[in-house]
Amino acid sequence: KGRVVLHPGSGSEKKNPPLELYTKLYHLLDKMGLSPIFVLGVAEYHLRENLKDFETHTVEDIGEFAHLLKGARGFVGNDSGFSHLAGYLGVPTLVLFGPTDPVVWRPLGKNVTVLYKSLECSPCFPAPCPHTPPKRCLSFDVEEILRTLKEKL
Numbered sequence: 001k002g003r004v005v006l007h008p009g010s011g012s013e014k015k016n017p018p019l020e021l022y023t024k025l026y027h028l029l030d031k032m033g034l035s036p037i038f039v040l041g042v043a044e045y046h047l048r049e050n051l052k053d054f055e056t057h058t059v060e061d062i063g064e065f066a067h068l069l070k071g072a073r074g075f076v077g078n079d080s081g082f083s084h085l086a087g088y089l090g091v092p093t094l095v096l097f098g099p100t101d102p103v104v105w106r107p108l109g110k111n112v113t114v115l116y117k118s119l120e121c122s123p124c125f126p127a128p129c130p131h132t133p134p135k136r137c138l139s140f141d142v143e144e145i146l147r148t149l150k151e152k153l
Contacts, residue, residue: 003035004149005069005086007077009044014099014125015079017138019050024142025076026054034153039068041082074153076145079105087112092152094145098138099125113148115140 006029008022022038029036038056040047045058059065066085069075075086075093079100086093087107095107097116101123106114116122121130122137129135 002071002073003037004029004074004076004153005072005091006036006038007040007044007075007080007082008038008047009040009082010078010080011043012126014129014135015138017078017096017098017135017140019047021140021142021145022076023051023054025145028142028146034073039065039082041065074149076149083107092149094149094152096138096140096145098135099123099129101125111152113152115145115148 006022006026008016008019010016026036038051038054040056040058042060048056059068062085065082066089069086069089069091072091075091077083078096083093083095084107087109090109090111093107093109093112095112095114097114099122102114102116117137119137
C-alpha cells in the first residue's frame with residue numbers, strides 16, 4: 001500500500017511543532033515498514049538542509065501535491081493548506097493543532113483526526129506565545145501521534 005506523507009510546515013512558523021517531532025515520527029514509521037516521506041512546499045524549502053538524511057520531496061504547486069497524495073496511505077501535518085487538501089481527498093489525515101482553533105480551522109473530511117492540547121492560553125494565534133519556552137501547545141508526544149495514526153491506517 002502507499003506511503004505515509006509527513007508535512008512539517010505551514011504558512012506560519014508559529015503553527016509548527018519542532019522539526020525533531022517529525023523526524024522521530026519518520027524513524028518510527030520507517031521501522032514499521034510504513035514508507036514515510038517528507039513533502040515540503042516552497043514555503044518550507046529552508047527545511048531541506050535539516051532533512052537531507054530523510055527521503056524528501058519538494059512540490060512546486062498544489063496540483064503536484066494532490067498527485068502525490070493520491071497513492072498515500074496516510075498523512076500527518078500541521079494546520080496548513082496541505083492538511084486541508086489531504087482531508088478533502090479522503091486520505092487518512094492526522095493534523096496537529098496548537099495556537100489556532102481547530103473548531104474554526106480544522107480540515108473537513110471523514111478521515112480527518114485532530115490532535116489539540118486545549119490549554120488555558122489557546123488558541124492564541126496570531127499573538128506571540130506567552131510561555132518560556134514557547135509552544136507548549138505543540139509539545140505532542142511522538143508515541144501519541146503514532147498510536148493515533150495507526151488507528152487510522
